[in-house]
Amino acid sequence: MMAFWQPLTNLKDYVSQNPPGVTFFLCLLTLAITFICLSSYSYSHTVPNPDTTKDWNHLLSSLSQFQLCLKANTSLSDLVSQAPSRPIKRDTSVQHKKTPSVTTLRLKVPLAVTTNSNSGSLKDLSLYTALNASQLHLGGNETVNVTVEILSGNATYTCLTISAPAHLLPSLLPPECPVSEKKISPVHVEVSNQLPTASQPCYSLHSKYDPSLTVMLTQEERTVAVRHLLEVSVCLLGVCVILCLAACMTHSLLRRPHWNGLDLQNEPLIDS
Known part of the structure; x- marks a missing residue:
């Protein structure tokens, strides 16, 4: 019995005889x-932060899933006439106000408004509604007041006034x-x-x-992530x-062929 070490031949034999091992490799x-x-x-590129579960793109996308509809049997002109004539007071020096529990922001966001009513006008229009924080995928059951102007x-852009607890709103502001x-x-x-319904004016x-508006990884965080990836690689x-x-x-072992110790070449075929 003789043995020879031939790396290339051994590797070739291993590949042909061990498909599971080759697949794993x-x-x-x-x-x-x-x-x-x-x-x-x-x-070399900026990467979104995977630890940030919410940002303004997600919030606006969640808001876009809903229709803002007028109450049944009520026209837009009726609601405008019933609205208080006293204008809403806004602080022109500070665009957002904060209280210990609620934050009110007035932001310019990439949000377009369309209507299904031919008579509905999109000029000089302000829509107000209240939603649950869970409807906007912000977590919690707090009330979020939204005004779209x-x-x-x-x-392509609208003024969004949103009032909600500060911990619910994304950090990177428009x-x-x-x-x-x-x-x-x-x-x-x-x-x-x-x-x-066809008779109910709604706004999409x-x-x-x-x-x-997407929170990206900082340079330090990207450096740490790159180092970990290279270490694993x-x-x-x-x-x-x-x-x-x-x-x-x-x-690879080369053995002489034998059949239970009998040499077929020396075995006589016919007894003499």
């Missing part, structure tokens, strides 16, 4: 390469809404996530994703190298 190698590519991308000459010279009384509407909200590549060496060091 390829999975580890692919995962290591993926982590290296991900670390390279994270180092249409900006003159702007079809720009403040410009001060309006017109005092528009808000129209009270109901929130609905169902299709409205359409949010647009704004990358500037090096460990996986080390395991791949060990598997390759083990496959190359597997000896």
